[in-house]
Amino acid sequence: MSIFICFIFLFPLFLILFKNLSPPKQKLPPGPTGLPIIGNLHQLGRFLHKSFHKLSLKHGPVMLLHFGFVPVVVFSSKETAKEVLKTHDLETCTRPKMVATGLFTYNFKDIGFTQYGEDWREMKKLVGLELFSPKKQKSFKYIREEESDLLVKKLSKSAQTQTPIDLGKALFSFTAGIIFRLAFGQNFRECDFIHMERVEELVLESETSVGTLAFTDFFPTGLGWLIDRISGQHSRVNKVFSKLTSFFQHVIDDHLKTKQRQDPSDLVSTMLDMINKPTKSGSLKITSDHLKGVMSDVFLAGVNAGVITMIWAMTELTRHPKVMKKLQEEIRTTLGSNKDRITEEDLQKVDYMKLVIEETFRLHPPAPLLLPRLTMSDIKIQGYNIPKNTMIEINTYTIGRDPKCWTNPEEFIPERFINTSISYKGQHFEFLPFGAGRRSCPGMALGITIVELGLLNLLYFFNWSLPEGMSIADIDMEEVGALNIAKKLPLELVPTLHHS
């Protein structure tokens, strides 16, 4: 028998053997068909959370997309979020390296955008101790109360003249006043190198720079680099970054000049001490890049989310006068009618306000996609293989509107949180305004205190109405933003003093 005949007989056998020996084909998640090179980028609109929402209704809660050459899996249900953030937290808790996040964090020397590992742990521990610990929170209580007084004073002036006030500006000044005094030891209302309005612009510009997709991140070196330069993205981001760096330098120089600070031991002072003394935080030697990286985190993550929440809460309350009435009656009955000042003890007494805040978080999570994660090894979720180095997005916007978890999900009904154990603390995966797992928000307690304090001051001392000629139907609900999603048009309301 010739070799040829042997081959004819043995060939099918080889095929079967080869098929059994070759690795099984991976079952990847479903997703919309993309185009060569750009993948699914052409299917994304202005807001990623809304584009993902629409696509996931068709393709399901585990959906594979391609941003250029980068695979991205979007999770859009309570169950899949739980699998990522709880079951596979350790394998998914690093952050992707992106051009803008690398730049704004001084080469990943921060907490929020840096990769998982020993340095991230050390920085988180240090900032946790200096900014977020219960002891620090207690010692800075007077700052929050002083800023509350200033807010009430400012609103009282508008109430006297019955002029509409841009609540976004008032609440930014309140929140930034607190956060920057805690972290930077500085009150930008009385500062000679920057004005509060400019700080607000810089926060928004920095957030947009970090949150906007850059082609360099999704295309092979060269091509993406070129597109970002031609489109102006590169120069826009770098311009904002250099403004931010020079602002941080002013804050640092001011600390070095002024030894005697008004507010004791802010984060910048503590870190400057660590830089100047040859001390280590665990295995980490703190440098000025770590200091500026953390300042960036405070700038990008610390201020706007709280302001956005308070604005959405006041917007929804204005759109739902019955809820507003019930809330103000509850607050005023519980706290009595002759208080000069809201204290933090009062925050524990106003249960319905907490429900209003929770419902606001459900419908308007400030960071609807949390922050992106990256798989550090191959994982399997709901039977789908998610390979190592896949970018992960959790769409809390979709989860908060999932009819399987929420009745009448598009409606603003704070009462839905009565008699449930569901809380925002990261154990209930249908409700994740602060994320969950290792990368969840370390500023949660501080953020919540500021939101509760701001709203309670607004709602105890003032009644609120729309400017003349405007009705509830005229309230615009359009969104704006990239990293954080805010109400696009300013919320202007007229305050009237309740106890005049």
Ligand code: HEM
């Ligand atoms: C209402 C207020 C706030 C909300 C809704 C909020 C929400 C969030 C969310 C959704 C994340 C991403 C979590 C994830 O990826 O799983 C986050 C992370 C973070 N937040 Fe907040 N936040 C608030 C206030 C604050 C404050 C006041 C600070 C600091 C001053 C802060 C600092 C951070 C940092 C450093 C991270 C990154 C954590 C990490 O990656 O390890 N946040 N926040």
